[in-house]
Amino acid sequence: MEDNGPSVNHHSSPYHVPVLFQETIEALQVKPDGVYVDCTFGGGGHSRGILDKLGPQGKLIAFDQDADAARNIPGDDRVLFVPNNFRHIQRFLRFNGYPQVDGLLADLGVSSHQFDEAERGFSTRFEGPLDMRMDQRQENTASDILKKYSEQQLHKLFEQYGEVTNSKTLAKQIVQQRNNNPLQTIAQLKAIISPVVKGNPNKYLAQVFQALRIEVNDEMGALKEMLQQVPAVLKPGGRAAIITFHSIEDRLVKNFFKNGTFDEQNDNPLLPVEQKNDLKIITKKPIIAGDEEIRRNPRSRSAKLRVAERKQ
Structure with a gap:
C-alpha cells in the first residue's frame, strides 16, 4: 500500500526521494x-x-x-x-x-512530486480534478472511469487493485449516485462515497485512489x-x-x-x-x-x- 504522505529528505531534490x-x-x-x-x-x-x-x-x-x-x-x-x-x-x-x-x-x-501537485489529482490530501494520468497525452482520466465503468468492473477494480474491503458496496454506491452527481473533482468523489467508507477514512481513500490510478495508467x-x-x-x-x-x-x-x-x-x-x-x-x-x-x-x-x- 503506497502512502500519500509527504516525503522529506534534505540530501536530495524535493521532487522525489529515491527509495532503497x-x-x-x-x-x-x-x-x-x-x-x-x-x-x-x-x-x-x-x-x-x-x-x-x-x-x-x-x-x-x-x-x-x-x-x-x-x-x-x-x-x-x-x-x-x-x-x-x-x-x-x-x-x-x-x-x-x-x-x-x-x-x-x-x-x-x-x-x-506527482502526489504534491494538486491539479494532477493523485492525492487525497488536496482538492483537484479526478485526473491521475501520468501521461497527459492519454485520454481516460479517473473521472472517465468512474462514469463509464459498469458496477461489476468497478467492483473488480477496487477489489483487485485497492484491496478495498467493501469493494462491492463501494461500486454499487458510485453507480447509484453518478447520474445525479458530478464526478469531476476529488471532493465530489469523497462526498459520494462517504456513506460507505469503512475503517480509517484516510487509509480507505488511499486504497480507492491507488486502485483508480493503477487502472487509469494501466x-x-x-x-x-x-x-x-x-x-x-x-x-x-x-x-x-x-x-x-x-x-x-x-x-x-x-x-x-x-x-x-x-x-x-x-x-x-x-x-x-x-x-x-x-x-x-x-x-x-x-x-x-x-x-x-x-x-x-x-x-x-x-x-x-x-x-x-x-x-x-
Whole structure:
C-alpha cells in the first residue's frame, strides 16, 4: 500500500526521494563503460547514482511518460531521455541503437512530486480534478472511469487493485449516485462515497485512489509488458532491479523472475511444464528499507526491491 504522505529528505531534490537508493545501485553492479536504463526517471535520484559510477564512455537511457520529469534531466551527454512509457522499452532501445544493455532499474512508486501537485489529482490530501494520468497525452482520466465503468468492473477494480474491503458496496454506491452527481473533482468523489467508507477514512481513500490510478495508467499491463522484454534487452550477466510498492506488483515481479512467466507454477510432478527462463534470481527474499530510511522517508515502508540477472 503506497502512502500519500509527504516525503522529506534534505540530501536530495524535493521532487522525489529515491527509495532503497544504495541497495539498488549496488545491486546493478554498474560498469564504468556500461549502458543502463532507468525505466522510471522521475526526479532522477537513482539515475544520478548510476551516473556517478559511469565513466565518460558509459550511457544512461532514462524513460518517463510524465512530461514534468523532463525538467529534471541533467545536462550530461551520457544521458538519453525517452519521453515514453517503459512498456515500449525494447522498441525505443533498438531505435536508439542499444538493442541490449548492462542493467535496468524501475522504481514503480508514484513520485512525491506527482502526489504534491494538486491539479494532477493523485492525492487525497488536496482538492483537484479526478485526473491521475501520468501521461497527459492519454485520454481516460479517473473521472472517465468512474462514469463509464459498469458496477461489476468497478467492483473488480477496487477489489483487485485497492484491496478495498467493501469493494462491492463501494461500486454499487458510485453507480447509484453518478447520474445525479458530478464526478469531476476529488471532493465530489469523497462526498459520494462517504456513506460507505469503512475503517480509517484516510487509509480507505488511499486504497480507492491507488486502485483508480493503477487502472487509469494501466500500470499492471505496462509492468507485464516491460518484464516480458527484460530477458531480451539485457546482455548476458546484465541485471534488472525492480522496486514495487504493493503486493500485486511484487507478485508479478517475483513470479516472472522465478519462472519466466506470470503464472503460479504447477507443482504436480505428473504435469511437467518446461518453461524457459533466461533469468536467475539474485535476491532470494526482497530487499526492504531499514528503520533509518523509513524514519526519513515513510513511503519507503512498503518498498520491495527484487533483482534478477540474465543467465550467461
